[in-house]
Amino acid sequence: MEFIIQNASWLALMAALVGLAFSAFTANWILQQDTGTDRMRYIAGAIQRGAQAFLRREYRYVAIVVAGVFILLLVLSIIPHSGMSPYTAVAYLLGALASAVAGYVGMSIAVRSNLRTTAAAQKSLNQGLRVA
Structure with missing residues (x-):
């Protein structure tokens, strides 16, 4: 231990x-893995564009909140005896950035995985489950 x-x-x-x-x-x-038919790829592309548009809009609002909390943490770190450090604000900002990157990458992989899972499931249930 x-x-x-x-x-x-x-x-x-x-x-x-x-x-x-x-x-x-x-x-x-x-x-x-196989991406299926042209029609499947077309639909997956539309879903990908929609997901990216959603994330862009969501991240605009999240950025406003993150900036507000960052400024609040920074102001609190200036106050004597508050126990706050400016590093806390920086760590918060880096954590928010890492979370945004993880969300973007996760959404991108998820949408592209769905296409491949659907293509595999057309061949057999077992193949679809393996890709999923």
């Missing part, structure tokens, strides 16, 4: 790297 406590930061970093590597491997495998 002491080993885990002393090396928690390294263990968390290693777990994150393993998770990212697995995600990259899985996404790469899924994106190599």
Whole structure:
């Protein structure tokens, strides 16, 4: 137990790297699958454009809230004896940015995966479930 406590930061970093590597491997495998017919690709393209438009609009509103909270955290860090550090505001901003990137990448992979799952399911239920 002491080993885990002393090396928690390294263990968390290693777990994150393993998770990212697995995600990259899985996404790469899924994106190599058949994309189906021209009609399926056309519909998937429309869904992709709609998803991107949704995220752009949503992220505009989220950016306003994130900026407001960032400014509030920054102002609180200036107040003496508040216990706040400007690093808290920066960490919040970086976390929000990382979350936005994860949301965008996740939506992109999900929409493209749906196309490949549908194409595989046309061949057999088993293939569709493997891709899903």
